[in-house]
Amino acid sequence: ExxxxxxxxxxxxxxxxxxxxxxxxxxxxxxxxxxxxxxxxxxxxxxxxxxxxxxxxxxxxxxxxxxxxxxxxxxxxxxxxxxxxxxxxxxxxxxxxxxRSADNRLENVNYESPLYYLGTDRLVKVFSSMLMERRIILCSSNLSVLTQTVHALSALLYPFQWQHVYIPLLPHEMLDVLCAPVPFIVGVLSVFLPEVLKLDLEVVFIVDLDKKNIVKSQGDESTILPKRIQKALKTAVNMCKIDAEARNVQWLMVAEAFLRMFIETVGHFSNHIRTQQDGNRIFQKDGFILEVISKEVREFLSWFTETQMFEVFITNHVEKLDFGTS
Known part of the structure; x- marks a missing residue:
């Protein structure tokens, strides 16, 4: 194993x-x-x-x-x-x-695990909670399933990266970490789930992969993404599931479905990086949001641009421009 x-x-x-x-x-x-x-x-x-x-x-x-x-x-x-x-x-x-792979982004990424154990609706809900940088706990009795699913979910954020606590397999001795008031993505063995539920956890999303059900949630996960974006994402994921002939490239199809969502919502970010008179580059967030026609997408961007993953992404891109590597 x-x-x-x-x-x-x-x-x-x-x-x-x-x-x-x-x-x-x-x-x-x-x-x-x-x-x-x-x-x-x-x-x-x-x-x-x-x-x-x-x-x-x-x-x-x-x-x-x-x-x-x-x-x-x-x-x-x-x-x-x-x-x-x-x-x-x-x-x-x-x-x-x-x-050593030249690009390890999709190494150890088996999207079959989240597709099978989460299903389309729960997968999109977990993804939405990740975008909100909430506290997410995945449980399973199978070590491989647990760690593969956590890794796959994290990879769905590309080109962004989870910036907070990230523990694909949390030891029993460290369960107290779940009480920390910070965002996290954590994998926990199912045998410890009863102990986890006894902890005083607020604003947490818990999924039991073995039973394929959501144990605890906030109830608003279906409203985080714009309806049109969410519908397109679910349709694309469902197509990946039913296309048996493309099973060998299923992981790539799933990754591209989520990447297309980011391209559609934030792909115009580089248009709003401006160079000031002193030579410093800044990101004009207001203009970036207002360029979008859809009101729903603008509302999505208004809070997504405040997340740490978006801030780090923009900062890294600006630094690459400064060093001429972008």
Whole structure:
């Protein structure tokens, strides 16, 4: 069983954990192989975990030899390859190639999980709550389903990024984190849900993925997005679900459906970045909102432009313009 987690430091930087749980033949207890890294490269580390697991099923020594060979190797840059020389399961010397994707945005993104466990209506409600930067808790008894769903939901925000507490798998000892008065997206094992419900939680959206139902909500989730945008989004997602022939690219179709929503609502943002006489660039929010004809979309933008994810997005874009990289 594979799963992953993310730890957020006080400065906002993140550390990524990649895990593989297995039952060795020479042990009565299950083991977990964990890799902790400062970079988000799911596919690369899953390749390494596959190699470690294959050796661990033969002997502990073969697994530790590969782990030792991996230590000290420089992290490859995006689009590059890391080479690790070690003994294979037959005892012969081999080279393992670890490819780091040039664009990891859709790595470990399995949209089949949220589509199946949430369904279209609940998926759009969770997405709307994320845009409002609310407190969101997902529950499941399955580690892989839980972490994959949390990762997939976070990826739907592209080109924006969740700026608050983000914990795909919250340990039992850290349940008190849910009482913090800050926005978060958190995954919790279902066995702990009764304890979560006993906490004094306000303005929280809780979904039980196993039972496919909303446990707690504010009741306004269906009104957050403009009706026309919401209808188009649901139609696109439903088309992704029924197009069986395109199942192998379903994840891309879902991602594009949500990306089109952002293009339609905020795609004109660059028209309202102005250069002042002193050379500084500013974003003219009022003009950005007023350019939109639809009253509903203007109302949506009036609060969305106040979110931290939008502010960081604009700030990063302006900085790229200043450095000539946009």
């Amino acid at each position: 594979s799963y992953s987690f993310v730890m957020t430091n006080f400065d906002g930087s993140r550390v990524y954990g990649y895990c593989r749980r297995l039952q060795p033949l020479d042990s009565s207890l299950p083991e977990v192989i964990s890799i902790i890294s400062p970079i988000d490269a799911f596919n690369m580390y899953m390749t390494l975990l596959n190699e470690i697991e294959a050796r661990r099923r033969i002997s502990f020594d073969q697994a530790t030899e590969l782990i030792a060979a991996s230590f000290g190797r420089p992290l490859p840059k995006p689009g590059k390859v890391c080479h690790i020389r070690t003994l294979d399961i037959s005892g012969d010397m081999e080279t393992i190639f670890l490819n």
